[in-house]
Amino acid sequence: MSKPVIATTSLAGCFGCHMSILDIDERILQLFDLVEFNKSPIDDIKKFTKPVDIGIIEGGCCNSENVEVLKDFRKNCKILISLGECAIMGGLPALRNGIPVEECLHEAYIGGPTVQLNTKHILPNDDELPMLLDKVYPCHEIVKIDYYLPGCPPRADLIWDALVALITGDPLKLPYELIKFD
Amino acid sequence: MKDTVKQILKQYGSDRNRLMDILIDIQEQLGYIPKDAIDLLAANLGMSQVDVEQTISFYHFFSTKPRGKYAIYLNDSAVARMFGYDSVKRTFESEAGIKFGQVSDDGLIGLFNTACMGMSDQEPAAIINNKVFTRLTPYRVREIVKHMREGKAVEELMNESYGDGKNQLPSLRSIVSSNVRRKGMILGDDYEMGTVTKTRLTKMSPEAVIAEMKHSHIRGRGGAGFPTGLKWEFCRRSKGDKRYVICNADEGEPGTFKDRVILTEKPELVFEGMAVAGYAIGSDEGILYLRYEYRYMKDYLNEVLENMRKQNLLGKEIAGIEGFDFDIRIQYGAGAYVCGEESALLESLEGKRGEPRDKPPFPVEKGYLGMPTIVNNVETFGTAVKIVLNGGEWFTQFGTEDSTGTKILSISGDCMFPGVYEVDWGFNVEDMLDMVGAWEVQAVQVGGPSGTLIGSKEFHRTLGYSDLSTGGSMIIFGPQRNLLKDVVLNFMHFFIEESCGSCSTCRNMTQVMTNKLTKILNGKGVKSDLDDLQSWAKTLQASRCGLGQTAANPIVSSLKNFRHLYEALLQKDKDFDQGFDMEASVQASCNYVGRVPNFNHH
Ligand SMILES: Cc1cc2nc3c(=O)[nH]c(=O)nc-3n(C[C@H](O)[C@H](O)[C@H](O)COP(=O)(O)O)c2cc1C
Ligand code: SF4
Numbered sequence: 147m148s149k150p151v152i153a154t155t156s157l158a159g160c161f162g163c164h165m166s167i168l169d170i171d172e173r174i175l176q177l178f179d180l181v182e183f184n185k186s187p188i189d190d191i192k193k194f195t196k197p198v199d200i201g202i203i204e205g206g207c208c209n210s211e212n213v214e215v216l217k218d219f220r221k222n223c224k225i226l227i228s229l230g231e232c233a234i235m236g237g238l239p240a241l242r243n244g245i246p247v248e249e250c251l252h253e254a255y256i257g258g259p260t261v262q263l264n265t266k267h268i269l270p271n272d273d274e275l276p277m278l279l280d281k282v283y284p285c286h287e288i289v290k291i292d293y294y295l296p297g298c299p300p301r302a303d304l305i306w307d308a309l310v311a312l313i314t315g316d317p318l319k320l321p322y323e324l325i326k327f328d
Numbered sequence: 329m330k331d332t333v334k335q336i337l338k339q340y341g342s343d344r345n346r347l348m349d350i351l352i353d354i355q356e357q358l359g360y361i362p363k364d365a366i367d368l369l370a371a372n373l374g375m376s377q378v379d380v381e382q383t384i385s386f387y388h389f390f391s392t393k394p395r396g397k398y399a400i401y402l403n404d405s406a407v408a409r410m411f412g413y414d415s416v417k418r419t420f421e422s423e424a425g426i427k428f429g430q431v432s433d434d435g436l437i438g439l440f441n442t443a444c445m446g447m448s449d450q451e452p453a454a455i456i457n458n459k460v461f462t463r464l465t466p467y468r469v470r471e472i473v474k475h476m477r478e479g480k481a482v483e484e485l486m487n488e489s490y491g492d493g494k495n496q497l498p499s500l501r502s503i504v505s506s507n508v509r510r511k512g513m514i515l516g517d518d519y520e521m522g523t524v525t526k527t528r529l530t531k532m533s534p535e536a537v538i539a540e541m542k543h544s545h546i547r548g549r550g551g552a553g554f555p556t557g558l559k560w561e562f563c564r565r566s567k568g569d570k571r572y573v574i575c576n577a578d579e580g581e582p583g584t585f586k587d588r589v590i591l592t593e594k595p596e597l598v599f600e601g602m603a604v605a606g607y608a609i610g611s612d613e614g615i616l617y618l619r620y621e622y623r624y625m626k627d628y629l630n631e632v633l634e635n636m637r638k639q640n641l642l643g644k645e646i647a648g649i650e651g652f653d654f655d656i657r658i659q660y661g662a663g664a665y666v667c668g669e670e671s672a673l674l675e676s677l678e679g680k681r682g683e684p685r686d687k688p689p690f691p692v693e694k695g696y697l698g699m700p701t702i703v704n705n706v707e708t709f710g711t712a713v714k715i716v717l718n719g720g721e722w723f724t725q726f727g728t729e730d731s732t733g734t735k736i737l738s739i740s741g742d743c744m745f746p747g748v749y750e751v752d753w754g755f756n757v758e759d760m761l762d763m764v765g766a767w768e769v770q771a772v773q774v775g776g777p778s779g780t781l782i783g784s785k786e787f788h789r790t791l792g793y794s795d796l797s798t799g800g801s802m803i804i805f806g807p808q809r810n811l812l813k814d815v816v817l818n819f820m821h822f823f824i825e826e827s828c829g830s831c832s833t834c835r836n837m838t839q840v841m842t843n844k845l846t847k848i849l850n851g852k853g854v855k856s857d858l859d860d861l862q863s864w865a866k867t868l869q870a871s872r873c874g875l876g877q878t879a880a881n882p883i884v885s886s887l888k889n890f891r892h893l894y895e896a897l898l899q900k901d902k903d904f905d906q907g908f909d910m911e912a913s914v915q916a917s918c919n920y921v922g923r924v925p926n927f928n929h930h
Contacts, residue, residue, distance in 0.1 A: 210910060210914055210927070213908075247916045247917045247920065248917075248919075251920050251921060269920070269921040271921040271922050271923040272923075273923065273926055277914040277917060277918055278914065278917035279910075279914060280912075280916050280917065283908065283913075286906070287908055288906060289904070290904040
């Protein structure tokens with residue numbers, strides 16, 4: 147049997163969840179024995195080159211590009227996992243959700259106390275740029291998500307155990323310490 | 329302003345436990361509770377301003393801004409909407425020239441919505457400055473607003489005829505109708521006030537009273553159905569310097585109005601029942617906690633109490649029984665359904681936000697002001713009189729084995745004869761529908777929003793604690809009603825509005841589930857949404873009080889009994905759709921930065 151294929155991406159996240167993947171330390175070697183990586187910042191493959199078994203998503207969706215990438219993942223992956231608070235609930239970026247997007251843009255580019263260099267009040271409106279969504283959406287509000295791994299970031303052990311369980315088909319052990327966050 | 333507040337403070341002895349009474353009086357006399365008044369209250373009651381403010385902000389009828397010389401609260405319950413809420417609302421808005429939630433510029437009229445106000449058999453109804461107006465029509469609304477502009481007093485606006493029964497008494501003079509359609513041991517006319525006190529209590533020990541109550545197997549009529557005799561016994565045995573008897577007349581469950589009718593037609597029976605309870609548990613103080621919506625009964629009920637005092641049925645050494653002192657005062661809520669939950673009620677009685685307490689300890693151990701307290705429903709107290717009069721054994725011949733006695737039902741909705749019916753427990757739904765003249769019935773909501781919605785397949789079921797348990801609310805829906813949109817969704821909004829917010833389950837899941845229901849109603853639902861609703865409902869069980877624990881019932885019971893209505897709305901060709909709309913969601917930001925949305929080239 148060929149090795150399961152994995153893809154990962156970071157949407158509106160801080161890459162902390164990816165750091166946590168790397169935090170499995172030397173087990174990363176074991177991981178590479180177990181699986182093959184496709185599109186992912188870990189191996190820097192930019193486009194899907196083959197069907198993928200497990201897609202891991204960090205971050206929610208704050209702009210149109212996030213949505214497209216997420217939909218692309220759904221199309222190419224058999225199983226999608228929301229990894230971490232931002233993918234599951236929107237996380238810190240979603241703090242803007244109670245505020246109209248116009249006010250956010252105004253604060254960031256025109257009125258905010260740290261806006262000094264932008265004397266001409268230029269707003270990012272180039273056609274090449276992703277378009278900002280009205281609020282930050284958790285991934286499951288856009289595509290179907292199969293599994294959720296909570297944490298900010300999820301601990302390396304949780305990621306490791308979950309991946310191993312998925313790949314081997316063994317039941318996942320979830321000791322209390324692994325999913326308790328306060 | 330200062331003098332008014334000082335006067336009110338004086339009246340209540342600057343007692344912080346009476347903050348609710350104080351705030352209600354200020355709200356009524358000034359039309360709102362100004363900032364200066366809050367400062368004055370804080371200083372005089374030895375509380376922080378925030379403590380005063382958090383009580384104010386909890387209750388629907390308190391406001392820190394003027395609510396208008398005439399503050400109009402129109403009921404927006406499911407039943408009100410069935411009988412013309414929309415046109416009445418529109419007429420109020422066009423006549424007053426403002427929208428709901430606003431006060432007119434001249435400060436004359438304020439328009440507000442309010443939850444079910446216990447008038448389901450005579451909707452649409454509104455409260456205007458503490459007087460109730462029922463059976464409103466656009467014509468009536470135009471007339472009322474015209475009279476307001478002419479500066480007439482609220483009493484003068486009630487120029488139509490008064491309601492039936494005791495609503496016509498000079499001390500009550502209300503438009504409300506009692507609509508008593510079937511009498512039994514409580515609503516019957518064969519009882520003379522004071523008989524039990526004078527002929528039974530004089531011969532019985534408190535323990536003997538409790539023994540009769542236990543023997544009768546009566547269970548509480550407020551919904552939860554706890555055995556009343558046992559509750560009284562627990563309270564009597566609890567240690568405390570003082571004990572309290574509280575009558576729960578919060579009656580907030582939409583569709584219920586029988587306590588209003590009992591208190592209108594048989595208040596003496598309820599008060600005497602409270603005195604009987606006082607005798608049994610060894611208490612000398614009773615409080616009737618009356619929802620603010622029934623404030624129009626204030627003078628009338630006080631007159632009844634005064635009359636009972638004159639006859640020595642309340643006061644000192646009642647009926648000459650040595651050591652039997654008992655008196656009753658009335659305290660009001662201010663618009664909060666959760667205050668019907670007994671521990672929230674106690675918090676409210678103590679002048680605080682009506683947030684339920686953790687249990688144990690139960691009120692029988694630590695209740696009002698930390699003292700042993702019984703809280704019982706209006707109907708329970710009324711029934712107690714009949715039990716002590718005729719004996720527990722006599723009582724068990726009515727009803728069924730596990731549900732003894734009679735039950736007073738509040739029946740409303742699509743039927744010929746809405747009103748109050750006293751029936752023996754064990755009555756089945758089919759007979760009930762015949763009795764009230766409901767021949768074409770799609771569904772019946774038994775026990776209000778926190779109860780169950782049943783369809784014709786279950787009309788053979790009987791009313792009782794072991795089958796269809798109910799605090800008395802029965803709402804009938806004809807075939808023309810859209811059950812999911814007009815009933816289930818309305819009930820969910822009710823729970824969202826009335827959750828006290830303490831538990832994250834109750835605060836959030838009601839909203840989350842309602843979002844999902846709305847999505848299904850908008851034609852965006854898929855099958856997994858139904859599974860989600862079903863499994864998410866379970867998390868609400870973890871809530872602290874009955875409100876949260878039953879808040880998913882409208883969805884759960886309609887999913888069970890009317891699943892086809894949901895299924896008809898689902899998208900057949902999709903198994904995933906969260907209703908995300910990319911074009912709509914980038915619109916605002918693109919507009920703001922000045923670019924045309926482009927979905928093609930990324
Ligand atoms: C949200 C909520 C609202 C309630 N409202 C009322 C009410 O309006 N009247 C009432 O008698 N009981 C109400 N109850 C039940 C009371 O908590 C309590 O069980 C009852 O007053 C006890 O009296 P009983 O044993 O005579 O029924 C409510 C309970 C909950 C959870
Ligand atoms: S269940 Fe709801 S109403 Fe009851 S205490 Fe919790 S938040 Fe308040």
